[in-house]
Amino acid sequence: xxxxxxxxxxxxxxxxxxxxxxxxxxxxxxxxxxxxxxxxxxxxxxxxxxxxxxxxxxxxxxxxxxxxxxxxxxxxxxxxxxxxxxxxxxxxxxxxxxxxxxxxxxxxxxxxxxxxxxxxxxxxxxxxxxxxxxxxxxxxxxxxxxxxxxxxxxxxxxxxxxxxxxxxxxxxxxxxxxxxxxxxxxxxxxxxxxxxxxxxxxxxxxxxxxxxxxxxxxxxxxxxxxxxxxxxxxxxxxxxxxxxxxxxxxxxxxxxxxxxxxxxxxxxxxxxxxxxxxxxxxxxxxxxxxxxxxxxxxxxxxxxxxxxxxxxxxxxxxxxxxxxxxxxxxxxxxxxxxxxxxxxxxxxxxxxxxxxx
Amino acid sequence: xxxxxxxxxxxxxxxxxxxxxxxxxxxxxxxxxxxxxxxxxxxxxxxxxxxxxxxxxxxxxxxxxxxxxxxxxxxxxxxxxxxxxxxxxxxxxxxxxxxxxxxxxxxxxxxxxxxxxxxxxxxxxxxxxxxxxxxxxxxxxxxxxxxxxxxxxxxxxxxxxxxxxxxxxxxxxxxxxxxxxxxxxxxxxxxxxxxxxxxxxxxxxxxxxxxxxxxxxxxxxxxxxxxxxxxxxxxxxxxxxxxxxxxxxxxxxxxxxxxxxxxxxxxxxxxxxxxxxxxxxxxxxxxxxxxxxxxxxxxxxxxxxxxxxxxxxxxxxxxxxxxxxxxxxxxxxxxxxxxxxxxxxxxxxxxxxxxxx
DNA sequence: CTGAAAGCGCTTACAG
DNA sequence: CTGAAAGCGCTTACAG
Numbered sequence: 001x002x003x004x005x006x007x008x009x010x011x012x013x014x015x016x017x018x019x020x021x022x023x024x025x026x027x028x029x030x031x032x033x034x035x036x037x038x039x040x041x042x043x044x045x046x047x048x049x050x051x052x053x054x055x056x057x058x059x060x061x062x063x064x065x066x067x068x069x070x071x072x073x074x075x076x077x078x079x080x081x082x083x084x085x086x087x088x089x090x091x092x093x094x095x096x097x098x099x100x101x102x103x104x105x106x107x108x109x110x111x112x113x114x115x116x117x118x119x120x121x122x123x124x125x126x127x128x129x130x131x132x133x134x135x136x137x138x139x140x141x142x143x144x145x146x147x148x149x150x151x152x153x154x155x156x157x158x159x160x161x162x163x164x165x166x167x168x169x170x171x172x173x174x175x176x177x178x179x180x181x182x183x184x185x186x187x188x189x190x191x192x193x194x195x196x197x198x199x200x201x202x203x204x205x206x207x208x209x210x211x212x213x214x215x216x217x218x219x220x221x222x223x224x225x226x227x228x229x230x231x232x233x234x235x236x237x238x239x240x241x242x243x244x245x246x247x248x249x250x251x252x253x254x255x256x257x258x259x260x261x262x263x264x265x266x267x268x269x270x271x272x273x274x275x276x277x278x279x280x281x282x283x284x285x286x287x288x289x290x291x292x293x294x295x296x297x298x299x300x301x302x303x304x305x306x307x308x309x310x311x312x313x314x315x316x317x318x319x320x321x322x323x324x325x326x327x328x329x330x331x332x333x334x335x336x337x338x339x340x341x342x343x344x345x346x347x348x349x350x351x352x353x354x355x356x357x
Numbered sequence: 358x359x360x361x362x363x364x365x366x367x368x369x370x371x372x373x374x375x376x377x378x379x380x381x382x383x384x385x386x387x388x389x390x391x392x393x394x395x396x397x398x399x400x401x402x403x404x405x406x407x408x409x410x411x412x413x414x415x416x417x418x419x420x421x422x423x424x425x426x427x428x429x430x431x432x433x434x435x436x437x438x439x440x441x442x443x444x445x446x447x448x449x450x451x452x453x454x455x456x457x458x459x460x461x462x463x464x465x466x467x468x469x470x471x472x473x474x475x476x477x478x479x480x481x482x483x484x485x486x487x488x489x490x491x492x493x494x495x496x497x498x499x500x501x502x503x504x505x506x507x508x509x510x511x512x513x514x515x516x517x518x519x520x521x522x523x524x525x526x527x528x529x530x531x532x533x534x535x536x537x538x539x540x541x542x543x544x545x546x547x548x549x550x551x552x553x554x555x556x557x558x559x560x561x562x563x564x565x566x567x568x569x570x571x572x573x574x575x576x577x578x579x580x581x582x583x584x585x586x587x588x589x590x591x592x593x594x595x596x597x598x599x600x601x602x603x604x605x606x607x608x609x610x611x612x613x614x615x616x617x618x619x620x621x622x623x624x625x626x627x628x629x630x631x632x633x634x635x636x637x638x639x640x641x642x643x644x645x646x647x648x649x650x651x652x653x654x655x656x657x658x659x660x661x662x663x664x665x666x667x668x669x670x671x672x673x674x675x676x677x678x679x680x681x682x683x684x685x686x687x688x689x690x691x692x693x694x695x696x697x698x699x700x701x702x703x704x705x706x707x708x709x710x711x712x713x714x
Numbered sequence: 715c716t717g718a719a720a721g722c723g724c725t726t727a728c729a730g
Numbered sequence: 731c732t733g734a735a736a737g738c739g740c741t742t743a744c745a746g
Binding site for chain 2 (some may be wrong): 022037067069070072075080082091092093095096097099100102103112113114115118132134135136137165270273276277281282299300302303305351
C-alpha cells in the first residue's frame with residue numbers, strides 16, 4: 001500500500017477507490033526491488049526477463065493497480081498509442097459498425113481510437129490527414145472506402161512512414177495492408193438468385209464509376225448473369241450516386257416505359273429505397289410486379305416494406321481485422337491473404353418473386 | 358531555415374515537405390533568441406508576453422511550421438489533449454452526427470476525439486468509463502443519452518475531477534454542464550399539427566420509461582393535446598422500446614380492433630417505421646386512413662414511403678456545443694442557459710392528412 | 715538476464 | 731514581462 005504510506009494517512013480505512021496519486025514505474029521498481037528498466041521490459045513484454053522476476057513484478061502491478069501512463073510512453077516512444085480511422089462520409093451505420101469492430105480489436109491493448117472524417121474532394125484533404133498523423137504521431141491509420149482507394153493518400157502515408165490498413169472491395173496493395181471484401185461475390189450471388197427465380201429482363205443501378213466497389217459489384221453481377229445466359233443491355237445499366245435521390249432518378253428512368261424490367265439490383269440499399277419510392281408511387285407492386293435487391297444490408301433494408309433482400313458484408317469484422325493488422329507489426333504476412341479476406345452473402349427477405357407470366 | 362542548416366544539406370533545394378525532423382520548442386527558443394518558457398507562454402496564450410516578442414515568435418513558428426508535441430504537453434500538463442465521447446448505443450446516424458459536431462468544435466484546437474461506446478446495462482460499465490478517463494487522463498468527456506442521464510456516472514466523474522458535458526432532453530445539472538434539447542417542445546408541435554388537421558382519436562407509441570426523453574416527449578405531447586381539448590386515454594398510450602420491432606408490436610396492438618386511431622405519434626422514427634410496416638401490410642393507407650409522425654428526423658424518415666413527418670433535433674449543433682463547453686474552462690456560466698439550449702421542430706412531409714369523415 | 719544515465723518535448727513552481 | 735532549474739513517467743542506447 002505505498003500510496004497510503006506516502007500520504008501518511010492514519011488508521012482511517014481508505015475507501016475502495018481512494019483518489020490517491022497513481023503509482024508510477026518508479027514505485028513499482030522500488031517496491032519490487034528491481035530497476036525501472038526491468039519493469040519497462042515487463043510492460044513491453046520483452047523476453048529478456050527471468051520468469052520469476054516477471055511474475056513477482058506482474059503480481060505487484062496488479063495489486064497496486066498500476067497502469068503505465070500512455071502519455072509518458074508516447075513521448076518516449078516518439079509515437080502515440082492512438083489509432084486513426086480516416087473516412088470520407090459513407091453511411092452512418094457503416095462507420096459506427098467499423099468503429100465497434102476496431103474497438104473490439106484494441107480492447108485492453110492500451111490503444112484508443114481517434115476518428116478523422118474528411119472530404120476527399122477538397123483539395124487539401126491529403127495534407128489534412130498528414131497533419132493529423134504527424135502531429136498526433138499516430139500508431140497507425142485505418143483507411144475506409146473511398147479514401148482507401150486513393151493511392152495518392154497511401155503514397156503520402158508511406159512517405160512519412162505511417163503504418164496503415166485498407167478496406168477495399170479488391171486487393172489494391174500488399175496483403176499485409178489489405179482487408180479485402182470481395183464485393184463481386186455478393187453481386188454474383190444476387191444475380192444467381194434472380195436467375196433462379198426465372199428473371200430474364202433485369203436492370204442494374206450502379207454507384208458512381210469513381211468507386212472501386214461500383215466496378216466490382218457491377219462486373220460481378222454482369223458476369224454472373226452472362227454465365228447464366230442473360231446479357232444485360234446497356235440501356236438496363238444506369239449509373240447513379242449511391243444516394244437515395246440518385247436511386248429515385250434511376251428508377252424513374254427504368255420504370256417509365258412500357259417494357260420495364262422485372263427485377264432491379266441496386267449497388268446499395270439507399271438507391272434501392274429510391275426504387276421502392278418510385279415503384280410504390282406508381283402502383284407497381286413489390287415483389288409481385290418488381291423484384292428488388294440491395295447491397296449493404298443496412299438497417300434500412302429490414303425497415304422498408306416489403307423488407308428488402310440485400311447483400312450483407314460483415315462490417316464489424318472488417319473493422320476488427322483492419323485495426324488488428326495495425327497491432328501486430330509483422331504477423332500479417334504468410335497466412336495473411338486468407339485471414340484478411342471477408343465474404344459477402346445475400347440476405348433473402350421479401351422483395352423478390354418470380355416474374356409474372 | 359534551421360532544419361536545412363542542421364542537416365548541413367548543400368545547395369540542393371529542399372522539396373516543400375522535407376521529411377526532416379520536426380522543430381521543437383528548443384529550436385524556436387534558440388532561433389528567436391528567447392527562453393523556452395517564453396515560447397511556452399506564447400503556445401498557451403499567456404498574456405504575460407510583450408506584444409512584439411509574441412509576434413516575432415509566432416512568425417517564426419509559422420515559418421518553420423512548428424506545432425507543439427501533444428504528447429509532451431500532455432505529460433507535462435498531467436492531462437491529455439483528448440476528448441472522450443461516451444455513449445450507449447443509440448442510432449448510428451445520431452452518433453455520427455454528434456461526432457461531426459464535436460469535430461467542428463475542436464478543429465484547430467489541438468484536441469482530438471476518442472470514441473467510447475459502452476453498455477450501460479452491464480454492471481462494470483461505470484468502472485470502464487473511469488478507467489478510460491483516468492488512464493487517458495482525458496481533457497473531458499461528452500455524455501450522450503442515455504448515459505448522460507445516469508447520475509451515478511456523473512457522480513463518479515465529479516469524484517475523479519473529470520470535466521464533462523451532458524446532452525439531455527431537460528436540465529439535469531448546472532447549466533455549465535448541460536446541452537438541453539427540450540424534446541417536449543417538439544412533441545407539442547407534433548400534437549398541435551395533428552389537432553390542426555382535425556384529429557381527435559390519436560395514439561402514442563412511447564420509448565422505454567427508463568429514458569428521460571420518453572417522459573419529456575410523452576408529457577409534451579399529452580399536455581399539448583389536453584390544451585387543445587383532447588384527452589388521451591390510457592389505452593391509446595403504448596410503451597415500446599425505441600426499436601423497429603417494438604414499434605411493430607405496438608402498432609399491431611393499436612391497429613387490431615375496429616376502432617383504430619386516425620393518427621399515431623411515435624417517440625422515434627424507428628418505431629414509426631414499425632407502424633408503417635403493420636399498416637401497409639394490413640392495407641391501411643398512409644396518410645389517407647392513418648397519419649403518422651416520428652421523432653429524430655433520421656435518414657429513414659425521408660426514405661420511407663410516403664415520406665415520414667418527423668421532429669428534428671439539430672444533432673450536429675448539439676455535438677458542437679457539448680464539445681465546445683469542454684474547451685472553455687469557465688466561459689459557460691452567465692449566458693450559459695440560453696446558449697446551451699437547442700430546440701426541436703417538426704419537419705412536415707407526406708405522412709399526415711385530415712381524418713376521413 | 716539486469717541496471718545507471720540520458721533524453722523524449724513540454725510545463726510548473728520559483729525567482730527576478 | 732522574462733528565465734534557469736527541475737520534473738512529468740516513460741524508453742532508448744550503452745554497459746555489464
